[in-house]
Amino acid sequence: MPDQPILVTGAAGFIGFHVARRLLAEGRGVVGLDNLNDYYDPALKRARLDELRREQGFTFEQIDLASRTSVERLFAKHRFPSVVHLAAQPGVRYSIDHPHAYVDANLAGFVNVLEGCRHHGCGHLVYASSSSVYGANTKLPFSVEDKTDHPISLYAATKKANELIAHSYSHLYRLPVTGLRFFTIYGPWGRPDMAVYLFTKAIVEGTPIRLFNHGRMRRDFTYIEDVTRAVLRLVDQAPRDGGQGAGAPAKIYNVGNNHPEELTHVIAVLERELGRAAVKEMLPMQPGDVTETFADVTELMRDTGFRPQTSIEEGLRDFVGWYRGYYRI
Known part of the structure; x- marks a missing residue:
């Protein structure tokens, strides 16, 4: 076990x-940090932690990243060689009514992490951005070379701000940083506010599924195990000066499946796996949403050899299997 x-x-x-689970499986020590907030059911978060605590080499710190002194103390204690920063206040729609939660977690918290990395010898910061930074871009697939100057939600704006702030730290302090623009991620232990989870719950309970844009939405659904493979390959691959970073050791990658699926097809697969029909409620577009996401992952494949491997049918089968087990259905 590394020191x-x-x-x-x-x-x-x-x-x-x-x-964290994949790192532990590879024999690497992990300090897990979370504030266990109630944006969604904390019981699911605690159940995930229970799984991690079964692994040798895992320790947990319940810390709010907006607490500058707590974050500083943690970094000073451990002097982490690498940091994978995935904590954030998520959700496009929630950001419309709860803006301060995003400023605290996604801006103040992010700067506190960067300061910890800067002052305590971190060799590489890998951080979560989002496909939402592409805003209302219509050119598909989305490329990391595309402009991302017009976010259409506060959540997206905070993620774009993260990329800019990370680049400034990389430029000023030669801190290697890698930003990951995640596209719609799904799989076992998923988030209850995400589409696949919501659709599955509604089908099981017989409640209507609200389909915005009358169901004509397409998302680049990306299976969680594909995502973790990409993240782990990048942890030990700190960027060097030049390239995207314009002289700074900074990179940004899309992490997606490179194959968008229409929501109606996703629902059809879930209906088949669950053996039940969905009740659909067709609705118009809503503020902050985009009609399609589609990741160009050329750079990620070139630099890491990553290639998404999981079809939507296989991934949804695995998710439904987990869902049945977790909820004893």
Whole structure:
């Protein structure tokens, strides 16, 4: 076991849990950080933590990243060689009514992580951005070279701000940073506010599924195990000066399936796996949403050899299997 563990923020969250578990499976020490807030059911977060605590080499710190002194103390204690920063206040729609939660977690918290990395010898910060930074872009697929100057939600704006702030730290302090623009991620232990989870719950309970844009939405659904493989390949691959970073050791990648699916097809697969029909409620577009996401993952494939491997049918089968087990259906 390495003397210095890797910090995974948001370790009780969906992606953080899977990344921490994969690191532990590879024999690496992990300090997991989370504030266990109630944006969604904290019982699911605690259940993920219970899974991680079964693994040798895992320790947990319940810390709010907006607490500057707590974050400083943690970084000073461990001097993490690498940090995988996945904690954030998520959700496009929630950001419309709760803006301060995003400023505290996604801006103040992010700067506190950067300061910890800067002052305590971190060799590489890998951080979560989002496909939402592409805003209302109509050119598909989305490329990391595309402009991202017009976010259409506060959540997206905070993620774009993260990319800019990270680049400034990389430029000023030669801190290697890698930003990951995640596209719609799903799979076992997923988030209850995400489409696949919501659709599954509605089908099981016989309640209507609200389909915005009358169901003509397409998302680049990306299976969680594909995501964790990409993240782990990048942790030990700190960027060097030049390239995207314009002289700074900074990179940004899309992490997606490179194959968008219409929501109606996703529902059809779930109906088949669950053996039940969905009740659909067709609705118009809503503020902050985009009609389609589609990741160009050329750079990620070139630099890491990553290639998404999981079809939507296979991934949804695995998710439904987990859902049945977790909820004893």
